[in-house]
Amino acid sequence: MTLEARSLSYRGILRDVDLRLSGPEVLGLIGPNGSGKSTLMRLMSGLIRADRGAVTLDGHPICSLRRRDVARRMAMVAQSAETADRITVRDAVSLGRTPWLDALRRWSDADAAHVARALERADLTHLADRDWSTLSGGERQRAHIARALAQDPAILLLDEPTNHLDIGHQLAILDLVHALRIPTMIALHDLNQAMRCDRLAVMSAGRLVAVGPPEQVLTADLLADVFGVRATVLTDPDDGSRLMRFKPLRQAPAPATARRPAAPPSSR
Incomplete structure (x- = not known):
């Protein structure tokens, strides 16, 4: 599975970005605040469309694919995603199975197993029946990550997933990301955490200024x-x-x- 950006430009925020994500690697996306990291994530996930350039998923323009088909291949955890609904943590994580369900494919034991596994990986099993509104910021962040894992993606995009997490859960999430062995792009502010990535992509003022192994880039x-x-x-x-x-x-x-x-x- 390959995700590729070609000459992406967007509203003066992003300019002429070329980036390729493929193979079992963790690509760290770093740069100062306002450098364009979140915008690049949203473009590559297909949530917004570039002014110029293209994003392709396995060679197909992502804008030409149905959102359900994209969601079956790729999951994204945004910096902030909230809900006002009165739901439990298990219900929130179960939403990750939505792309796989339709009138002919109803909820099954296999879906429940995906959710249980995702809760376990994010260290949320003991909170599965808690009301969402009672969670701390860090617990909600882990629930968003669990929802993405329940989606069973072939590509994973994570926009600053360690925000709000204590140091123990930061390290656990990074260990989990590396253990997945799927193409993963993760935006990080902590450069010491970024050093653990297989490659780094550095954004500055809307441009991609360096890509390569951490020891060569930093x-x-x-x-x-x-x-x-x-x-x-x-x-x-x-x-x-x-x-x-x-x-x-x-x-x-x-x-x-x-x-x-x-x-x-x-x-x-």
Whole structure:
């Protein structure tokens, strides 16, 4: 399964982006706020249509495919998706099976098994019967991820899925994404988490400025130009993994020391 963007441009937010996602890889999408990451995700999922260029799914223009057919091949977790309905967590995750149901294909034990597996993978089994309105932000985020997993996608798009999650669940979700072994694009703000990806795509001011393995992409020059930071690379003595520590290129000026006003000149 292959998802490809060709010369994508959209309303001045995105300009001439070419990107290909295929094979069992995790592609990390990184860049500063406002660089176009979420817009690119929405374009590649088919939720919005580009002004110029095209998105293809296995060689077919995504705009020419029925939404049901796209949803049977690809799932997306957006940054924010809410519901005002009074539903349980299990019901919310069960919505992931919707593309596979119709008048001739009703709910089955196989669908229930997909939902149960998705709840387990997202560590939500113990919350399955909870009302959605009682969930924390992090729990809702995991439920959105579980809904996408219940969809049984061949391609997965995740727009900042670790937002609102505690560090334990952040790491668990990233481990799960890598274990899926399907083409996955994941937008991340944490560059140390991004270093775990197979490839990185770097957005800046609406353009794709670098694509490649993390060790080739996250250079000192790129970090300075795109993110405005200086990085020091540390190595974990236990497993040899790399970790980056960041400092701003320019230190903020220290506040001026308040001075006592000078005494008025003596009249003598």
